[in-house]
Amino acid sequence: MRYIAHTQEDIREMLIRIGVADVDALFEQIPDNSRLSRPLCLPAALSEPELLSHMADLAQRNQPHSRPLSFLGAGIYRHYSPAVIDQLLLRGEFLTAYTPYQPELSQGTLQAIFEFQTMIAELLGTDVANASLYDGSTATAEAVLMARRITRRSRCLVSSGVHPEYQQVAAAYNEGNHGQLEVISLDGNGTTDINNVQKQLDKDVACVVLAQPNFLGVLEDVAVWHQLAQSHGAMLVVVVTEPSAFAVFEAPGQCGADIVAGEGQALGLAPNLGGPHCGIFGTRSAHVRQMPGRLCGRTVDKDGRPGFVLTLSTREQHIRREKATSNICTNQGLMALAVGMYLTWVGPTGLERVARINLARTESLKQKVVEIPGFSLKYPNATTYNEFVLKTPMNADSLAGRLHDVGIAPGLPLGRFFPELADCLLVNVTEVHSESDLDRLCNALAMVVPT
Template identity: 50%
Template sequence: MRYLPLTENDRTKMLARVGASSINDLFVDVPDAAVLDGPIHDLPNHASELAVERHMAKLASENSVAGNAPFFLGAGAYRHHVPASVDHIIQRGEFLTAYTPYQPEIAQGTLQMLFEFQTQVARLFGCDVANASMYDGSTACWEAIVMARRITRRGKALLSSGLHPHYVSVCQTMARFTKDDLRVSHPDFSGATDYDALIDQIDSDTSCIVVQYPDILGRIDDMTRLAERAAEHKALLIAVVTEPVALGAIKSPGEMGADIVVGEGQSIGVGLQFGGPYVGLFGCKQKYVRQMPGRLCGETVDADGERGYVLTLSTREQHIRREKATSNICTNSGLCALAFSVHMTLLGEAGLRRLAAVNHAMAVKTAERLEQIDGVSLVNDRFFNEFTVHLGRDARDIIRTLADRGILGGVSLGRLYPDAEELADGLVVAVTETTTDEDIEALAAGLEQALKEIAA
């Protein structure tokens, strides 16, 4: 039975109150092409449970699982090995059923885990403090920009051309409502980042500079000079990390002066999962902690002097701050944060460094092999586990050809930047510890053959 608590008269009054003539007025932002004109195709109006299970299983079989093919996709979502013990631990009842830990006396396990998660993220990012997680990396990026506006009381943000275009899109969507002025451009095929161009644009109206590290093309640069120039203008430097495993091998953003560091934690403990759920990471300098969105867990002592954990700061609108809240984020990705923390604990610092070293070594091996192919050239010679190559022709055609042969060869820049024809021949290739020598050879052989066929 459908649950319809409102009468037609109730709905009419509600629409009148918000100034809408009909329910359709609430969906004017949805493009006409995306609106269904009837029931979902191929689904019957009713069916037995068994029939539904069979139908859904048939649809699911059309997916290609990452582990079933040579896999070189990245650009913000990476395939790493997640130990079976991670899944075992996060499914324990005390974690799986726990919700917001408002009552510390019965939520010590959850609170301690979040406290340890914060410690791990803070150390990983080189920050003084980190919160108990966000929804994902892209929304954490936007929250950092809003946080910078609160701190500086300025509304202009400079977004690096190397920032993931999906992150840019999320920020642009939200800026429509806050009127923040976002300055952004497409990257070019240069081995160097756009830090010099960003430095030239910093002025007294700039609230923050947002850079990705490593960036969308896999490029790595020292952001110390960028942080120094931002500080001279009393602007903040925001660093975005989409591949946290990289920080096992390269200097953390906080060490180079970043004021706020955000990122996506999917690489550690979470897995790809066809696009989500993921977990946003957020850290900053101690002096900005009260402007940080989300919630923080802290350590204290109880009446008997025993160590305990509590919610220390929770500045969201759901609590007493209401309209003065720093964010409308109403939860944290608690289960994914737990998976991240468990995986990080299993790795330890030494394990993370070894994992990062394996990633980099396999990426170097892959880049060297692809450079041997006629028509393929490497854009950036400094990278962690992700790099960009020129193919000399539209990479989207090459990717489709490889996919037809069971090889997931990377992410085409034409897909990420459909309106930038000059980037169409770029291919972003990601390599992790799950990549084998056989995978590398399969990619090289498939790419070489595809280039020959398309040229013919």
């Protein structure tokens, strides 16, 4: 059955109305050598029962994130999300809501965005936060572009500790408008090499970009980096993939970061096979007009009643192109709503409790795993949050393959991004991992590695 609503009579009437002889005439502007002269290489159509059987076969190839036992993180984290969030997201006024251009009809959506902004700004320690962006990578790229606009400089120093895929997206964004991104190496403690940066900082550098915690789970000294960047007239951009860390550690904005951008997935969103997620973005009040995306504000109507409106929309279709800051046009509204629900549900005390459990269980696994012969911490003196680098006695890809066979994903083999760390795993621990889960990992590591 073909799902095409138009009958041949419908098509004939439309062609007559627009003055075209047939459908093929609509494609005359496409050169013959650019047209496909054969059918697409697709399998034959299936009946509905056959299609359902085929989809079931495909679905069986997937494994739920709870099986195998997973210690994967690297920018996407498993945290417990209260069941009430998914249920509330099904409400029609949220699930199908579009951009709230008409405030008189969109007060609920606008208030939800406003509350999201408020909580994100408080968590990041910034004066203001926008209505969200697509994800952490695009938020990072927008932060770099914003720093370049404000400083009117073109060079950007990016730490190797920033998620490697975020670096790629930022480079792609900047390539088209003559930006120059230079990657700064890490030192022996897993933090950004400050001596290397000091040699490269000059009057042409727009910003220094760090991650907190960085890709290897190590915390940076943001206050020191702020002083260094400021002394050269550059801005400090801090990238975040695990914002729950700031329930126990000082927020980047409070340490002097000019722009804080990153990923909000860890705040109540499932891994979702890599998306959809929720970009977060905060900055100082002085820079608000250079901020990408939208900003929702609270005001009063002519009768003095409180209400919410879109206060700022600095995208190309709303204002003159030369005044626009970004062509990103849609915030992740439903995902931002879920993040706002999560933060409201757990509250400041609950988020701190989650963060402290993350810390405690990570330290517990560190202590257990170093007792296994051949295993050690790559950065034993580093302060980490819920992720750390584990040095193994063999190639990490091979080790991960062996553990996969026994139902365990032990972490991310780092050779994919750092060739010099080919024998290392990036191991993530959160509150969803029990002590028995940690023991199971350690027992499996001890069994698969030959003594």
